[in-house]
Amino acid sequence: MAVKLMQGNEAIGWGAIAAGCRFFAGYPITPSTEVAELLSRELPRVGGKFIQMEDELASMAAIIGARIGGLKSMTATSGPGFSLMQENIGYAAIAEIPCVVVNVQRLGPSTGQPTAASQGDVMQARWGTHGDHPIIALAPTSVRQAFDLTVKAFDFSERYRTPVILLTDEIIGHMREPVELPDLKTIQIFEHNVTEKPEHFKAFRNTPDGVPPLAPFGVGYRYHITGLFHDEVGFPTQRLDEIDPWLERVNTKLERNIDEIALVETDYEPGARLALLSYGCSARTARHALKVARAGGRKVDMLSLLTIWPFPEKQVEALGERVERIIVPEMNRGQLAGEVERMVGRKKVVRVTRANGEMVTPQMVLDAMEA
Helix, strand or coil: CCCCCEEEEHHHHHHHHCCCCEEEEEEECCCCCHHHHHHHHHHHHHCCCCCCCCEEEEHHHHHHHHHHHHCEEEEEHHHHHHHHHCCCCHHHHHHHEEEEEEEEEECCCCCCCCEEEECCCHHHHHHHHCCCCEEEECCCCCCEEEEHHHHHHHEEEEEHEEEEEEEEEEECCCCCEECCCHHHHHHHCCCCCCCCCCCCCCCCCCCCCCCCCCCCCCCCCCCCCCCCCCCCCEEECHHHHHHHHHHHHHHHHHHHHHHHHHCEEECCCCCEEEEEEECCCHHHHHHHHHHHHHHHHCCEEEECCCCEECCCCCHHHHHHHHCCCCEEEEEECCHHHHHHHHHHHHEEEEEECCCCCCCCCHHHHHHHHHC
């Protein structure tokens, strides 16, 4: 495809189409609305369905139902809408229903400032819904990555039968960059291969790899789906010999595959004793500060997290062994910095935070290097 000047939210929409998304349900909310606008136009052209729902709770329910029916599905929202989706995100997690939830973060809490950027939903993405549950959250740092990680979100969602959150932000969502997308027809993502006959199919059986295949309704397969603890065919159960193996499988299936899921970008140089660690739009700030510091002769490492959850513990721990200090810039009060401190110790971590809607500046990062 030719190089195009593209907005981050547009790239998300095209990434969804490339990944095979054929159903979108959502409710307009700043700063994510452009995702819905693009898909309302483009999905019907590829045989897909777009529906504007009455609210975000219903939007999440609709994409769950669409995926059960066989259509890869997605919704997009921002902070207040993301809060409303949490109950059904938990339902998708316990029922192991693949779907993608885009959260273009804005300043909060509550309605906050709808047009101001934030990275304040990091912990909500992990623990927004009640109970122990696995989740994947990805965070792009550029418009092209918004496309690539949307595709990856669908692949992970299908491969591991789990909801995946694309945790972007207003800066990435609304910025425009020249982007050359790949041929959409060449993109492939994981597809479920059901070999059992319908009468033998168990939608929640405990397979060796931890992820049973998913068969859509309407093609001869019937199984029960519930938000309660359930047995291998989906019916509610209180038997511990059925509950415990299921709990173990569901809550470890991502850990077993962490090397494939934990996506990071590294820029290390020999002899560095200082590192920058960031994600999303703040990683762009960190990158600029890195260039300035290196131009001045300073040795600095940088680790950019594209996967936020599951947290890339191995990579962060290894960075802590390389350097003496890690500076973590982020647009909140230190939500991810706490995870870094958990891995490397509080004394090694320098927090550079801003939670007023303005970006962390390169100078703030440079000042932290000198402190």
